[in-house]
Amino acid sequence: MLTLVTYPPAFGQPSGSPFCVKALYLLNLSGLPWQRKDTADPRNWPKGKLPALWVDDEIIGDSDNIRTWLEERGAHFDAGLSDLDRATSRAFIRMAEEHMYFHIVLDRWADKAVWPIVRDTYFATIPAFLRKFISRGIRRMLLRGMDAQGLGRLTAGERLERIEPDLQAITDRLWHGPFLFGAQPSAADASVAAMLGAMASTPGGTALSRRVSQDVMLVDYMRRVQAALG
Known part of the structure; x- marks a missing residue:
């Protein structure tokens, strides 16, 4: 097993x-x-x-x-996709995992209103009297990395502008079918829907979580993926 x-x-x-x-x-x-x-x-x-x-x-x-x-071992995650669609699928996966993901990180770790909720969720197994001390160092190191990467230097508004074309690219694909590459879910859906779900579910009602959770097309898409693969 x-x-x-x-x-x-x-x-x-x-x-x-x-x-x-x-x-x-x-x-x-x-x-x-x-x-x-x-x-x-x-x-x-x-x-x-x-x-x-x-x-x-x-x-x-x-x-x-x-x-x-x-x-x-025999799994066919992109069965039926053309070579062009396979190439586009890889680009969508990289967009989701190497760009969209870091917006989630900053939404959860950098926002001072959101961070206490995230901290007490991620580090729930650590006794409360140690949790702040231990998580503070981890958070500081992570935010330094995001600053070095560059995205951490942007304001929340600038980050929202930066990610909007990614969200629009996903929406444009979804006009052509229930999933990113047709009638059946593929590897790209596993990555993209997972990132969208994390964005929409970030606690505290951030600008990004509102943008995604209030987009009917994206919400319906996430529900379809979860129904098919969840």
Whole structure:
């Protein structure tokens, strides 16, 4: 039996991490039987990150590696897609995971009104009297990284302007079918819908969470993906 090691559910999503949600969607799309194991502590898993797939004595870390492992065993996540659509799918996945994701990070970790809710959710297993002290250093390190990356130097309004073309690109694709590449969900849906779900569910009613959660087309799309793969 395959075991997906993942962060617990949070903010109404199957996991607090969109990458864990992506892995969950891919496993369901693969058709293979699997079970989940929740943990809030990633330190003992590959690269100190989650998700991880535990298979007998083998552990596959990272959602991309999990996808590759499943494909090597017969999963067809992009069945029926043309070469052009496969290339576009990869671009959408990279847009979601290398750009959209960091907007989620800043929405949750940088906003002073949102951070206490996120802190008490992500670090719930740490006693309250230690939680602020331990999480403060992690948050400071993360925000320094986002500043070095560049997105952390933008205001919330500037970030919203920056991500709007990404959201519009997703909407443009959805005018052509219920999923990004036709009538059936594919690997791109697993990534993109997971990121949108994380955006919409961020607590505190940020500008980005309102933008996504009030977009009827995006909300209907997320519901379709969750119904098909969740």
